[in-house]
Amino acid sequence: GIGPDGHIAFNVRGSDHNSTTRLMETNFETQATAATDLGGIEISKNRLVITIGLASITFKDDAVAIITAAGEAKASIVKYSLENLPDVKYPATVLQRCENSRFYLTHGAAKLLDDTEKQYWENSNWDDVKKQRALLRLAKRKNIFGKKLSLDDLEHDSLCKTIPGLGEGTAPEIIENIHAKVQRGIKDESNQVYYHTGPHHDDIMLGMMPHIIHLIREPSNSHHFVNMTSGFTSVTNGFITNILSFTLEFFLQGKIQMTDFPDFFSEGYKLKWDKDVFHYLDNLAKLDKSEQNRALAHRVIRGLIKIYPIKDKNDLGVRINSIISELMDCYDGEKNSIEIQKLKGIIREYEEELVWSNYGVRVQDIYHLRLGFYTGDIFTESPERNRDVLPILKQLKEIKPTVISLALDPEGSGPDTHYKVLQAIADAVRIWNDETDLSHLRIWGYRNVWYRFDLAEADMIVPVTLNSMAIIRSTFMNCYLSQRDASFPSYELDGPFCDLSQKIWVEQHQDLQLMLGRDYWYQNENPHLRAVHGAVYLKEMDVETFLTVARELEESMEGFPLSNN
Template sequence: MAKVKIKKTSEKVLKPKSKVEQYYLDLSGKEFIYKPTEKIPIIQVDSFPELGKLTALRFIEWIIENPDGVISLPTGKTPEHFIKWVEKILKEWNTKSIQKLLGEVGIKSDKKPSLENLKFVQIDEFYPIDSGQHNSFYYYIQNFYFRLWGLNPKNAMLMNINEIPTAENVPLKEIFPEQKVDLSLRTRWASSRLERLQKETIEIVDEYCSNYERKIREMGGIGFFLGGIGPDGHIGFNVQGSDHFSTTRLIQTNYETQAAAATDLGGIEVARNRLVITIGLETITYNKDATAIIIAAGEAKANIVRDSIQNSPSIKYPATALQKLLNARFYLTHGAALRLSERRFVDVTKENPLTQQSIERAVINLVVDKHKKLTQLTKDDYKENKITNFILHNHDKNVEEINSEIEQNIISRLDKGMQLVENEVFLHTAPHHDDIELAYQPYVTHLVRTPKNKHHFTYLTSGFTAVTNSFMLELMQNLMSFLNSGTFTKKFNENYFNRANIDGKNRDVMQYLDGVAAHSRTLQNEALARRLLRNIMEVYEEESLIYLKDRVNELINYFKTQYPGKKDIAHVQKLKGMQREFESEIFWGYYGFSVEDVSHLRLGFYQGDIFTELPEIDRDVYPILELLKKVKPTIVTVAFDPEGSGPDTHYKVMQAVSEALQLYEKETGNSNIKVWGYRNVWYRFHPAEANIYVPVSLNSFAMLENQFIKSFSSQKGASFPSWEYDGPFNRLVQKIQVEQYNTLRECLGKDFFLKNNHPRLRAAKGILFLRELSLDEFYKHTRELKKVTE
């Protein structure tokens, strides 16, 4: 077939003035901007760490040119590598490696740039919040930008909430005792003295915001703005719907922003009530010569990145306000750029030969777009889409043959998902304690039905960050009531709570499940108290009931007095993690598995810091290797991160498992192990990426609902939910799997499922996706990820 030539426009190609941007642009092999689809120029890089490196080099280049400039920099996890690279460049300026790097990207300077005269403007802050709290943005800025880089505090405009005056100088905690700020007081009469104080304090904050804006403008506006982008597209805390002419102000946030902030604030319960002070979109764009950069990494950001770049200015997409700036940019990883139509097209045209995955992705997307089943797609349909038109002219098969091949591939993957799997030894691995359950629990239900399979479930991190202080307080108070009643005295004297008593641990699980079966909250509460007492004895190495009561009282006081979101001390981290471990044991107890079938490795890289460590061989890989030797699996399941962004726990666990499997294969010579990759609520497979499709029935959804809510007590309140769904994760999983079913139903037609001879397909209302790999394929996948993050 004749090859389609890509037309080159006669329009003048826009190029960056920055040498750093030009270097990375040349490296990417992409255009700076694909007009008319893209409205803001883009620099694309391979990985999250490389994104930080690019941004740091551009920042260094800018401050050399603007030593007295005004800068505004982000908080959170996104700027991790940016912060580290700036620190490294400044500290190692005169080393050969840094000078070589600077030379490569075109930065020429006789001496290290000084940050002494730079003016720093804080972008946003929660309100109210104690600025001394570790989860305040004020603390973050002090800890990372000022401490690590040596910025001059005298030149900083910071949002120190502790220094903003209050009505009659009454402490903020007394004015807002529940930390709720009612902005309706701006426009109504106060009905009490407390409301009068609140109204006056709100007015003071509003005046503070106005003065903050004025000072920024007096400096000429922000010269270098760097920001991330929220799930709803927010820049700073300018959420979806923000006026493009907005200035610094005190505002409420939306659900998506609250969900994203839940981790910082210690739960969605706190985030819902917390207001924010943020600079406005007009604040960011006031200086028309400003360099404004938005950084985004990972496929999870791909949709909002697409909407922010390909749409004309709209309050629905806050980042479109940056289009008025000549020097506005998006710096993206390949994952974040995945859904930018022109860039996706360029990627496909560079494939030689065209990969089956790219063909299937494009054609399945066309099915969804046209609302036609696969076999109904025509040549004209293909021609209307740039990518499928290219495929049509660069493929040996015609439209009907391509459609038929993809249809058969989908059917064969469904068949594989329903095949009887026997004589396999499964090692199910998970970064967090609900990952397996949320990803492929309906499949496990089928896999465990035959005694010819063996299963072991292992959780690789402690997961303590998902447990709130308020939940632990309830558990502690529940335990104290049992201790005071003397219920546990006999069991205590019989060494029931001894850490080596495996039978006792299994009886904890059985007691809880008996309570579920009997609808008895009392039995469930006793089981929770038993396991918590056992855990406290292990953590604190305490064996006296009298002293244990004192310890419980201390913990009750701890959970009452700690502010939400504060990093816990090591013993409390362990206690919280052990509660998650108990919950996962309860979940698998539904199937008759004992605690011996569930292991908890608590890998050391997971420490609850905002920037977490990388896995280490001795600390994080060898424990997995020892488990592999013990279980001797034939199939290992692994949570797949689609891009391998450094800070992501899924990625780090996947790398550790990969390293352990390589060592295991080297020691045993066993190269026949299969790897099943899975994803759940954070990322999802496109149908073209998966090769096992498992039908999910309403019965399976009902089972997951019951098991998840009953087993994962710490999660049923959804304190750390996804921004996509306001509720527990199991319901988001159902939503996702229903969407995946609808995609396949579009491809195959409704009658394929409605009139199918197989009852599981007739009963299907959802589909879960898995990706099976050989060891060599898995190693190749993880090596590529590792290479781009080093």
Template sequence: MKLNFSKVEQAFLKESKLQKITTRTPYVAVDSFPKLGLLSALSFLEWVAENPNGVVSLPTGKTAQYFLQFTHLMLENWDTPKGQKIREEHGLADVKKPELSGLQFVQMGDFYPISSEQHNCLLNFVLKNYIEGFGLDINKALLINSDEIDLAEGKHFSEVFPGFNIDLSLRYREAKTQLEKLQQASIFKIDQWCTEYENKIREKGGIGFFLSGIGPDGHIAFNTRGSDHFSSTRLKETNFETQAITAADLGGIEVSRNRLVITIGLGTLGFNPKNKAIIYAAGEAIAETIKNSLEDEPSVVYPATSLQRLPNARFYLTDGAAVKLNDAVEEYYIDGPWTHQKTERAVIELCSKINKFGGKLTLDDLKADKYCSMIPGLSENTVQEVIDSIQAKLKKGMERDKNQIYYHTGPHHDDIMLGIMPAINRQTREATNEMHFAVMTSGSNAVTNTFLRDLLEDTVKMLDQGKIEMINFPNFFDDGYKYKWDKDIYHYLDSIAAQDKEEQRRGVCHRTIRALVTIWDAKSESDVREVVKRIIENLDSTYDGGINPPKISRLKGMIREFEEELVWAHYGTMVKNVHHKHLGFYYGNSSFETDVLPILEDFRKYKPTVISLAMDPQGSGPDTHYKVLQSVAKAVEEWNKEEDLSNLRIVGYRNVWFKYNPWDVEVIVPVSLNSMATHEKSFKECYITQVNASFPSYQLDGAFSDLAQRTWFEQHKQIQFLLGKNYFYENSSPLLRATHGMVYMRDLNVQEFLQEASKLGKSMEGIF
């Protein structure tokens, strides 16, 4: 394959670990999500400098964050020493500052129907960030505005499609009612609008520069799996994966399941053979999709394979997103000295590749494998050495620690549980251990308006029935509401034991009353009722996915805090040991005082001997996990100046989004069916806002606890391939005989942890 990289791409390629490109579409890999944004921005500006009146289609949504940031920073600093340095280092030294006003913008897609005034409407994003933000001419733009698409009888979509439900089968069947006839005629008018939109794009010569993220199923714009590679602009349904990732924007999958989309087609992208079509992706969660999109022949199963016919098509990736490419796997083995970690990976992957248990592998099997044959000193003992090292990790995962003070941290609610719950189960059973759980951000976005409305209505009913007795206690509204938080928790868990759903709900209503009094400073029952009335009125006037006022957001967050307290109370942890940190960066107010000091003060106060944290920083969206990791690292660094932390252990975990491999970790924790059952039951009983999975993972149409169990089982299969099934069911250890899952964890000392955090920080920051 002839590689015709631009000057910007060549500059980034020189910095990349991956130099040998063998994929069907060329790519450039960088070491961080921010750098991915810089590459995308510079590539865009490079193209605009040569095509000042060109046709562009640019990304919408959260993943566009760094692309927008660096485009603005470069334009504002083009001729400053700072900007000149960046340009000189990345192939733009002699390029004049581009002028964006002549560009012709094409919106690649939007939900349908959706009001153009909603903040979660993609048109709203385009108007704010590209028309206004980049200074593009709206008169040269092709935009998708649901409010302006003509429907039958001149009616608005809210009249034609009650509840925003559109039955596309009306394209092919007889309309049976007057409403269906109106809807059928309107669908055909939308189809005609889409055809005209497509024609307008082609009249412009087609898209010349296209930049977009990629969905978990490989979708581009809204061209999901199965899309015709020559498809045009159209109104279409989405699939589950797309519905899951858009649930957060639309206010829950209950909404996104029923919302259609208008999207340009894969044929739209291919119309201009010179189209610079760029797909960018970050994080290991998308790695399998990237591998198939870049290495497979063109297939409707992977829409991005349609770009193979475009000579200027590119993929811009983080190392995490590229990790499963054949190029990356080969680079892993040939880069630097050979390590035991490489030996472990080569042998474990060989077991899977040839479907053989480790104990059955022969020396000939090892020699025949491309990577196992590279193992220094390859011999009959090689496999046993790997088996021994994995068993040592298992042994470490079975150890019972005593007299430890654990400080488990999670970026969001349920991260700790989904990451390392089976390990925590054993820690809590030892009475000499002290447990602390700290969630670093608010969980308000995970609570739907519908859930909150139902809860508030139930709370009023409880008040009407006299079932909220605490509200009548003396001094309750003075300061009584601040006490006995553990009583609410105990009441709820007691009701679980009694299998009394009504009393469980009453327990939630108790906590809701406390939250209402705390936030709105209510002084009487009538005040509480008035507050509830105003909240419900606000919710009723807010569209799905709309931004809540700060106080309502805080109320939602306090509901999530209650859930977190319920989970750990299952194992005897008191409310005072569950810490809700609300770090400042989450609210746009980042500083040492808001992000680091709250954690450091806890370290000083509780003096943990073990700290856990999520170590999956190469995400593809808002970098909450990375920021929490850095905040914890800085707190540890400061604390290290004050105390001897030579015995402090740092446990790194990953959850259902990002997964470790057995060769990445120092500890493997066996998980029994009993532990899985406990995990599932406590998740579904305590995370009441998540039981119906309004914001599910795209990997599973169900609760996150089910996905965690699947992850643990798949990890067990990896180990089982190496050790053999009989190692488990014939083992002398009852725990290993009962094992059907595995949790992988890092185990680092302070120095090792700070070195990793520092290395990550250098790759993520300091670009400007």
């Protein structure tokens, strides 16, 4: 394989091409990538690796060296490794010494190679997407705003000169189409039912929260937030141990008064789960950290009684101490018991309720499906229709959404859970479509920290203000308590996911600004657009288009089709 920084056999970026087999530290990109296999970056960042040096790999001129790469996320580093001269910045370039070195690539991983791009530009139809890509590429190459590109600039560009019907109106027409995407992104909507889905608990926020903030202000719209998995793998043992410790302290101090009610351990714990949410948010407003912790402790105790056979207060204290001892005895990366997995999942679910309650969403409109394929194993099961699809289908029939939002990562990019959730949703929509007329249904695909749409791919562009960025960061850091220091970070940024999302939105806005011009923003008649410094890209599809995209993605991935069990 090849890492995001180009490492092969753990020879990270910057490794000398004459290096030998050695014991060494890794860089952040490698640690973040290895976190998935090792149980979290807390483990991978503290591990040395034994690497076969680049000189050792290429010692024999006739050595056979095979590199495999899958997914569009690897496309850039594959291009640099194959098409650059030997350079320590790209360790795999050393394989140019070996006649028998080969790269085996999926279509997505080969996407940016010169041969692949040449085929795209020469053989595909000139649709709007291709025209926008060509004009953006020209604007970047010449460092000129899109609307200032002349016909002469286009005629002397190797790509733009082949646009059919090229004329004075070509560039303005392309720019107008991009402007229309922005207008779709700020369009007011009313009387809509939104079914927002996330593979993990922070995916919706990181993918499209600036748009949701705008839509949620319209009272005729209803929003339903659906978390497909319990997300327990992203909660560390240290985090849950700390929570249990202060929960026990509050309990022993008599500050969890709900446990004094006579029926609490049989029936009472089932009531007022939403009260824990507002207890936390009230004290977030008061800046009272101790009371925020006490609110969380209430939810933890409800969860413990739901999971374990706890009969009274004495049982509760014993059980909390027992769980703390169990966690202290675990080695880093060890798979937890089913009970602790459930407890960690309850923490993630509480965090999600905190997030959306910030914006007036009722707790009863936040759902936790806990799909069964998500087990915490390195190699998880494929979704099954009865276990994983039918719960989604049941909700779709009950809620009857007019818009479904979902994570839409390309082949081999993003966590495996994203792909499996997408296929489960697609199968549910496919069944629903066979039974009901869904011609009115819109599907919004979002991407977040794992991959991104380019400007041309997006159908809707949602402007993001500094105010929205500040709100989102505050919400993330105050509500996603377990993710302030994520166990499975992106290799792109050593920091919280909200900061990476902001970085992506700003970069996307820079492309948008290059095409539309700076004055489009700061001189705009719309005050909202004058305040914009970022952009969220979304893809809008009808049902047939979405099902086609899901099927093509399934065919491009290795593995088995959805089980009918």
